[in-house]
Amino acid sequence: MNFDKINKQSEYEDLVNKGIEFAKKTNFSKAETLFLKAITIKNKDDSAYINLANTYLLSNNLKQAKELLFDYIENYKFQRKIANYLGKICFKYNLDKDLKKLFNNINLDASKNTNEKYYLFFLQGCLYQKNNKFEKSISSFEKSILANSKFFDSYPKILNLFEQTNKINEFSKYINKSLKIFNNIKELKILFFYKSLLLYRHKQYSDSNNLILSEKLNQYFSSSEYYLTKLYDLLSKNYEKLFEYEKAYVFIGKRNLVLKNSKKNKEFNKNIINETILKYKKFYTKENFRKIQSKLNSEEDSKLVFLVGFPRSGTTLLDTILRSHKNITVLEEKPYLLNLRHNFFKNKENKLDSLIDITQNEKNNIRERYLSNIKNYYTNNSDIIIDKLPLSIVEIGFIKTIFPTSKIILALRHPCDVVLSCYFTFFKTNDAMANFLEIDDTINLYNNVFNLFENYEHHLEIKYHQIKYENVVTDFKKEISQLLGFLNLKYEKSLEKFYKTGISRTKINTPSYNQVVNPLYSSSIGRWKKYKKIINTEKKLKKWIEKFNY
16 A cells, blocks of 8 residues: 555645635635645646636636646646636636637647547637637537537537528437437426427427427526527517417517616617717718818729618628629628727717818728728629628718718618517617617617618718618519619629528528528518507608608
């Protein structure tokens, strides 16, 4: 019997336990001393390292915690608990570069020790998903599941990705697989939710609702904001498909109430966009715009097009159709120009009238940075570039300051359908989208946005092409041909198979992801009429119904 070894183990454990007690009492200095002493006794054991790293975190020393664990890996290579804890720290604190460094240091993608790396594959999948690399994300979650089929956390992640990338066969396969593996109540309830979502995607709306009700998912998820909102959303969709419109409206109201009361969403201020619109209406006058343009050179930007419109006006459909043309590049929906606008005004103490004094150099700098940001998304310089960001309709004044000869496409849809759809749609909440949690706020924002647009029409004399969602559905070739004529392009027969482009896109980052992968359908036209007895938006939107000839 090796008494020396036993004594060392006993001393090591004693030091670690005492260190934990001192850490609990917030005596971090004493805890650190004890953990460091323990490491000198057993320099490869994970317990002292992990507790010491945790002590550093508790004392707000993230850098030291991270460096301690990286040093361990560099000295002793892969050790599952150390690598997992370091990965968890990097992910929690959004240290993406450090997470990639960890994956490289342990050679994550090598075949060695794969079964022990299931949690790291999970983190890799989360990182890829965060950076919109969805195919790689799916692959990482698959590796995680292959390494440890009983690690549940990877299943909801991969199921979400399969559903949102319209890989319904894989979605179904993994649901069936997971239901054979897990029997814990919490895990089963989550899987039953995805099963009900699968039934919805298979158009089995009654079966979807019956599963939700029989498994009492509403009650089970009553304290889970994440699943409750998804569940209410699904119930509303099912009831609408079953023509039970009052119930559909009730469940959307319940979903929006949960979102509205969310601690995270309470941080958003729905009034900001409305206040901004009022300021823009006062500022963007003929006189002010003439002052701005009089001292700036005007470059040729007719190949740059901004696709704008109120959300849910068919911009994602147009995006998918237009990107099917060989001479058009549509940028992914990101605030390329709006971020630069934000930086410009931030440097001017957020004074809107500072735009009157914008210099040629400042304008050139914004243009160059914008074009530099988007150059990675297209290779053919002869292409028409379409920047699609619907609510940049509010920023037409700034767009025309920086790119005065650029073109504007205004996507339209019946105002009542747009308002209803915005209220029903499950948006990621921000200051603007917070207006869609109440129907009256949605109507108010719609009115404000188009009052501003009318102001732009009058004072800036903007030239734009108006395209109606309903006309695209009912007379595709005529409507798209006219739009292409505005862009100086010819109609291509391949555009009629635009939904194949939708299918080929890895993930469509809008709420319309499951619609634009199908041929055109007219069922969403006049949807608002089904809810007319419950809410009447027509009167409050009369001005725009008449203006846009609906």
